[in-house]
Amino acid sequence: MKRILLLGAGKIGEMITVMLAQTGDYHVRVGDRDEAAFARIVQSDRVETQVVDASDHDSLISAMQGCFAVLSAMPFHLNPGIGKAAKEAGCHYLDLTEDVASTRAIKALSENAETAFIPQCGLAPGFISIVAADLAGRFDSLHNVHMRVGALPKYPTNALKYNLTWSTDGLINEYCNPCDAVVGGVLKEVPPLEEIEHFSLDGITYEAFNTSGGLGTLAETLAGKVNNLNYRTVRYPGHRDIVKMLLQDLRLAEKPDLMKDIFEHAIPLTMQDVVLIFVTVSGYRNGRFMQESHAQKVYAHELDGRMWSGIQITTSAGICAVLDLLATGAIAQKGFVRQEDISLDMFLENRFGRHYALAQPNVADMTPGAAGRAAE
Structure with a gap:
């Protein structure tokens, strides 16, 4: 079972937690600085919550310990700092951002990295x-x-x-x-x-x-x-x-x-x-x-x-499918990975990508x- 740090306990974070935890293949640590936000997170033996300040480097490093990957469902301006911590902690990095400047910062961090940096894993981009x-x-x-x-x-x-x-x-x-x-x-x-x-x-x-x-x-x-x-x-x-x-x-x-x-x-x-x-x-x-x-x-x-909204399902299925492909070795394991490097057939055949195929x-x-x- 792979341990995942999911940053952000909002509408999308809630859906990602459910998708990953119900497979039995992932243990999800949900991090957010707002402890009240954890009330919406479905609790199980495969889910834990932790107060994490995504703007604090030490807090991020501590939360990433022992994790295979960090998934950012946080505001775009926090992603460069999260990516920097992921590189230091040796975690794979995935996010949902549409922000161009943040993606450029993540691409720069991916140079000479021993782990994968995969931004823009949602619907659009994604x-x-x-x-x-x-x-x-x-x-x-x-x-x-x-x-x-x-x-x-x-x-x-x-x-x-x-x-x-x-x-x-x-x-x-x-x-x-x-x-x-x-x-x-x-x-x-x-x-x-x-x-x-x-x-x-x-x-x-x-x-x-x-x-x-x-x-x-x-x-x-x-x-x-x-x-x-x-x-x-x-x-x-x-x-x-x-x-x-x-x-x-x-x-x-x-x-x-x-x-x-x-x-x-x-x-x-x-x-x-x-x-x-x-x-x-x-x-x-x-x-x-x-x-x-x-x-x-x-x-x-x-x-x-x-009941889940269409945007929750499509956005969460996108990042979960890419994580799954990463975990199974189906896509590059280090450096900068573009969404267009991922095969559509492979994506739709994935257990999370099938949420798109079923449409x-x-x-x-x-x-x-x-x-x-x-x-x-």
């Missing part, structure tokens, strides 16, 4: 990069790679047509920071909340716009190999305009703590959500211009006698001359 890389690998040359993801309320009721489903810090971060993209074959940064588009899926209309971090490392991996590569967050129509007014016109982007207070005071949490995943790749194969797409929805559903993705047949139509 699973979305694995899907996009799999589709891209089926082409002789690439034209466009479009990645779209949204965690949405199943029953939107407010003007934003949105409910909180995951980290508010992460949400504001991706709405405010520059976004990586490949445009005309050149890797560059594009502004958040821009390049809005509309599309329909299963008879429902959505909007999508630039947000930061969702590409993960795929922009660097495919730079020089694709004409256009971008990631956009999916919302119901009208959401982007309100958020842009709040963040840019009212300048709340300059006061993220205030924006967080407003969101968490006014926007309720929901467990009734749907996660939408939509990837479209076009390019040439055997001399023909073709397109292939992957589209699926993952809804909130019951696991182990409890029955709709993968369209490739059709000639169809490039550029998806997500427009």
Whole structure:
């Protein structure tokens, strides 16, 4: 049984604990500085809790003793310090961050490391990069790679047509920071909340716009190999305009703590959500211009006698599957590991990755001359 330190006893940490502990193959030590947060953690002989201050190096080192890996479900700004402690303690490191700067810091720490450093193990970045890389690998040359993801309320009721489903810090971060993209074959940064588009899926209309971090490392991996590569967050129509007014016109982007207070005071949490995943790749194969797409929805559903949200399931399944592949030696055991280095088939065959496979993705047949139509 491998001992795991999980930092963060929030909504995602709770789900990760349940997934790992019920296998019988992992003993999970849940660390958080807020002792009250442990009340939501399911107790068992394979779960323990420990007060850990993730901003304190000595506290981290102490908590990591005897652990195979540390999983960070903490705010992104704490991850570089957690990664530094993991390297010193000789633990493998995995996180869920969408933050570009934090990932660069983790990549720097991975140099000459004897353990694996695997950031961005959730949904987006994470699973979305694995899907996009799999589709891209089926082409002789690439034209466009479009990645779209949204965690949405199943029953939107407010003007934003949105409910909180995951980290508010992460949400504001991706709405405010520059976004990586490949445009005309050149890797560059594009502004958040821009390049809005509309599309329909299963008879429902959505909007999508630039947000930061969702590409993960795929922009660097495919730079020089694709004409256009971008990631956009999916919302119901009208959401982007309100958020842009709040963040840019009212300048709340300059006061993220205030924006967080407003969101968490006014926007309720929901467990009734749907996660939408939509990837479209076009390019040439055997001399023909073709397109292939992957589209699926993952809804909130019951696991182990409890109801869990779609974003809890998809995010937690992502990091748990990567941990499992690491523990079984299926992926690199040291250095920096990119999500796109992981085989989609191997991921979906994993006991945690099957949570995605069970959602029955709709993968369209490739059709000639169809490039550029998806997500427009």
